[in-house]
Amino acid sequence: MRWIWFAALLAFASATFGADSPLVFDSAEQETRFKKLMTELRCLVCQNQSLEDSHAPLAQDLRNQAYAMMRDGASDDDIMDYMVDRYGEFVRYRPAFSPLTFLLWFGPLLLFLIAAAVAWRWLGAQQAAAGAELSEADDARARRLLNGKSPRKEKQRK
Amino acid sequence: MRKRFFPLIIFIGLVGLLAFGLTLNPRVVPSPLIDKPAPLFSLPQVHDAAAVIGSEQMKGKVVLLNVWASWCVSCRLEHELFVKLASSGEVPVYGLNYKDRREDAVRWLEFYGDPYIVSALDADGQVGIDFGVYGVPETFVIDGDGIIRYKHIGPIDENTLDKEIMPLVRELKGRRT
Amino acid sequence: MIPELGHFALVVAFVLCGAQAFFPLVGAVAGNRAWMDVGRFAARGQAAFLTIALACLTYSFAVSDFSVAYVAQNSNSALPMHYRISAVWGAHEGSMLLWGWILSLWTLAVTVFSRALPAQLLARVLGVMGLVSLGFLAFILTTSNPFSRLDPAMIEGRDLNPLLQDPGLIFHPPLLYLGYVGFAVGFAFAIAALLGGRLDAAWARWSRPWTLAAWSFLTLGIALGSFWAYYELGWGGWWFWDPVENASFMPWLAATALIHSSAVTEKRGVLKGWTVLLAITVFALSLLGTFLVRSGVLTSVHAFATDPSRGVFILGLLVAVIGGSLLLYAWRAVTISKSSASFAPISREGFILANNLLLFVAMATVLLGTLYPLAVDALGYGKLSVGPPYFNTVFIPLMLAVAVIIGAGVIARWRNDLAPRIGRRLRPAAVATAVVAVAAIAVTRDAPGIRAALAVSLAVWIVSSTITAMNVRFRPWSALAASLAQVPAAQWGMVIAHIGFAVSLVGIALSSLYSTETHRRMVPGDRVEVAGYAFAFTELREVDGPNYRATEAVFEVAAHGQAASVLRAQKRIYSASNMPMTEAGIDGAFTRDLYVSLGEPLEGNAWSVRLYVKPYIRWIWLGAILIAGGGFVAAFDRRYRLLARRNVVGPATEPRAMAGQ
Numbered sequence: 001m002r003w004i005w006f007a008a009l010l011a012f013a014s015a016t017f018g019a020d021s022p023l024v025f026d027s028a029e030q031e032t033r034f035k036k037l038m039t040e041l042r043c044l045v046c047q048n049q050s051l052e053d054s055h056a057p058l059a060q061d062l063r064n065q066a067y068a069m070m071r072d073g074a075s076d077d078d079i080m081d082y083m084v085d086r087y088g089e090f091v092r093y094r095p096a097f098s099p100l101t102f103l104l105w106f107g108p109l110l111l112f113l114i115a116a117a118v119a120w121r122w123l124g125a126q127q128a129a130a131g132a133e134l135s136e137a138d139d140a141r142a143r144r145l146l147n148g149k150s151p152r153k154e155k156q157r158k
Numbered sequence: 159m160r161k162r163f164f165p166l167i168i169f170i171g172l173v174g175l176l177a178f179g180l181t182l183n184p185r186v187v188p189s190p191l192i193d194k195p196a197p198l199f200s201l202p203q204v205h206d207a208a209a210v211i212g213s214e215q216m217k218g219k220v221v222l223l224n225v226w227a228s229w230c231v232s233c234r235l236e237h238e239l240f241v242k243l244a245s246s247g248e249v250p251v252y253g254l255n256y257k258d259r260r261e262d263a264v265r266w267l268e269f270y271g272d273p274y275i276v277s278a279l280d281a282d283g284q285v286g287i288d289f290g291v292y293g294v295p296e297t298f299v300i301d302g303d304g305i306i307r308y309k310h311i312g313p314i315d316e317n318t319l320d321k322e323i324m325p326l327v328r329e330l331k332g333r334r335t
Numbered sequence: 336m337i338p339e340l341g342h343f344a345l346v347v348a349f350v351l352c353g354a355q356a357f358f359p360l361v362g363a364v365a366g367n368r369a370w371m372d373v374g375r376f377a378a379r380g381q382a383a384f385l386t387i388a389l390a391c392l393t394y395s396f397a398v399s400d401f402s403v404a405y406v407a408q409n410s411n412s413a414l415p416m417h418y419r420i421s422a423v424w425g426a427h428e429g430s431m432l433l434w435g436w437i438l439s440l441w442t443l444a445v446t447v448f449s450r451a452l453p454a455q456l457l458a459r460v461l462g463v464m465g466l467v468s469l470g471f472l473a474f475i476l477t478t479s480n481p482f483s484r485l486d487p488a489m490i491e492g493r494d495l496n497p498l499l500q501d502p503g504l505i506f507h508p509p510l511l512y513l514g515y516v517g518f519a520v521g522f523a524f525a526i527a528a529l530l531g532g533r534l535d536a537a538w539a540r541w542s543r544p545w546t547l548a549a550w551s552f553l554t555l556g557i558a559l560g561s562f563w564a565y566y567e568l569g570w571g572g573w574w575f576w577d578p579v580e581n582a583s584f585m586p587w588l589a590a591t592a593l594i595h596s597s598a599v600t601e602k603r604g605v606l607k608g609w610t611v612l613l614a615i616t617v618f619a620l621s622l623l624g625t626f627l628v629r630s631g632v633l634t635s636v637h638a639f640a641t642d643p644s645r646g647v648f649i650l651g652l653l654v655a656v657i658g659g660s661l662l663l664y665a666w667r668a669v670t671i672s673k674s675s676a677s678f679a680p681i682s683r684e685g686f687i688l689a690n691n692l693l694l695f696v697a698m699a700t701v702l703l704g705t706l707y708p709l710a711v712d713a714l715g716y717g718k719l720s721v722g723p724p725y726f727n728t729v730f731i732p733l734m735l736a737v738a739v740i741i742g743a744g745v746i747a748r749w750r751n752d753l754a755p756r757i758g759r760r761l762r763p764a765a766v767a768t769a770v771v772a773v774a775a776i777a778v779t780r781d782a783p784g785i786r787a788a789l790a791v792s793l794a795v796w797i798v799s800s801t802i803t804a805m806n807v808r809f810r811p812w813s814a815l816a817a818s819l820a821q822v823p824a825a826q827w828g829m830v831i832a833h834i835g836f837a838v839s840l841v842g843i844a845l846s847s848l849y850s851t852e853t854h855r856r857m858v859p860g861d862r863v864e865v866a867g868y869a870f871a872f873t874e875l876r877e878v879d880g881p882n883y884r885a886t887e888a889v890f891e892v893a894a895h896g897q898a899a900s901v902l903r904a905q906k907r908i909y910s911a912s913n914m915p916m917t918e919a920g921i922d923g924a925f926t927r928d929l930y931v932s933l934g935e936p937l938e939g940n941a942w943s944v945r946l947y948v949k950p951y952i953r954w955i956w957l958g959a960i961l962i963a964g965g966g967f968v969a970a971f972d973r974r975y976r977l978l979a980r981r982n983v984v985g986p987a988t989e990p991r992a993m994a995g996q
Contacts, residue, residue, distance in 0.1 A: 086190070086191070087187065087189075087290050088187060088189065
């Protein structure tokens, strides 16, 4: 019930106001550049859509605004700053580098390094243990006795 | 073998985050304009196309700026509160009529009552964009120096008005004098 | 009466579920055979009663009983019958019932196909599944009862959301849940092994086909969801990195790691602790997905009607099920997973370990990106959005690395291999890859061209190395068939799935790099050229559907002066909800899709029209079908069935095991 106005807004999104008139571009490059920029911006009224995908009237207004700025020679950064100044960091689908997002951007690399280090140490320990205890042949025999599995290789038919 | 507990520890952290997440509202986006000067604007008035209303007229006093439209269903939910507030005279309420038609706006005010000192007619929504409006109705508290101190998205209710907005207005007024 | 019967059946199922959880678990500890056997009967009873419950709800939809709140909210008397039936799982309450029902079907399948398991293990597996089911049925009964009555009844239903009035709804949720819920089996096997203290190669072999089947269903479910979004949402996108999509993708990534690591555990008896942990993680992520979708903590395009009390319940369930499992893992795994088997880095298992590392990091990355905004918000630093640009940036390199590793991994021998031997065997694949890469770059010579060349050559790399690994004898030709017949099903599955990955890779790369689109104002009679295709807007007409009215635009498309196809795009207004829907006009073909969608009417007789040409986009889903098909084929490998029948463990059960020595 708290979200009635969102429902109203969405209903409005489909009303006659949403004039979805196409924009005219000087060149294909400009159109591509514009569309790419629009996919980087999050629509505020929609659940989770970019300005490019959204049919909401506000998204249309913001597209028109960005279009006008682009035609006036604004750079992508100018347009992005314009949106962020008014609507906050929320509109960036690609969060800006900042102390707040370091962990987000370097997280995958960090995770990879941690995982690789763990795997590496485990491998080392495993080899040390196996190497110290058994020779290859002993190992195979022992495992057969201990109800372990023998390796099955791809079939060799040379 | 403490490392056996790592998955459990990570999981507990995750659960803590999710539990906290349940108390948050994911859809309200805070405005970056809080504690920043309100955007300057100058627009025709709803009732008088020839007259102008803008930042100039709101200067020097603590005001509420309410963004509304005749097509906005949930604006009706909060409107009565504004009418009551206006009659109390405690704080001037200005209106920003957002993406509306003049005649619709006038008719709406006639029907539901007009609590606004003046309503600005933002037909193309340009000023709305400058104010970062995205969910009509929205209500701003702007202090005497023209700084935005508070923003509420969606219809306000009695609780918000009495517990949040009015105390802030009184405090800002006090700071002024 | 029927809804009450359904509700009653649900309560009976809940009680049976309690029996299924209690008796076998206690019986397994006490060594009481009779108590252990209760599990099987209780599980079958539970499946029967949940089937009755689901049938009752379906009946209420079929006869449009608007005295049932859930039916009144999600159906309408004008709704066609097939959508009334799929509307059963069109919203929260019914989809939870579907969840519970599918879990009972998987449990039933375990009682049927795993009869040969040691009684104690089977008892524990059924008991754990009973516990999970108990939690979910309690959730349905307390917070999400689909049988609640309205008094007075509504005269007319509010109608199913028009977005869901699509064949996609009929198949997408059941497939997705078959996947999600199916992981409960692998999870139950993992917990049973931890409880019983027996975690060995046999355990991996018993649980593996279940995980493979669930993973294949999930693959199909995700692919179908993506295809549905592609044709239904009207802007031609097929993956949005939306939290709900991520919620299904994370278990998929973890399960992909699991089916590989469990192969290592099965073949070599190593990585046992890791495989168990993955089995728990996969199911944890399935539950997490359920939480994310239904609690409302994240904003998503697929919002269910959310309710904080449901969120609290599922979170509690998550804590009980997964927290308990991880505690058990911390307590027991150290005593169980000791293994003295050697593990050489240059070996099949070495490459699988690398693959697991990458898939795990990929999964963790998706989790990080999905929950990061929540964490930032929780710390009071405001709101930010993590969207497709982020995910594409960090995810694509990981997947390219996976593609590179596949090539070497399929060639490497189990146990121990030599780098030079692998290099020698990979030479033909490397040559093929290099030739394709050079040719592709020479033809295109621009930035997207290089990326496309990278993707296509990696696909060639995967396919050629996988085929090399099959060891099929091509000459003489007469020997080919016999040689192919020698390839075991598990290997066929691997080959098909890896080729599917390559096919998807090509589809993703080419369609995202070379799609052309334009947004125009058009009136009937207009022609627009897009990427060599002439789209002629020939006719605009009104069409009446069963429960909607539509404006239909007809486009005749020609390529090089030859008529290629006729596309019909509609803008529908559904009568009950007055909601507009865009139905795109699509002509799908092997190498390209032509796609037209209507925007809004403009002044005059004009419409805002979006026209797209999307090369190779079908390959994305074709690849996914192959991946899932590979999983199914592998799940039906003979050795799993043999094992189930004989109930013996050890090298002797598998003559092939020694063949390669």
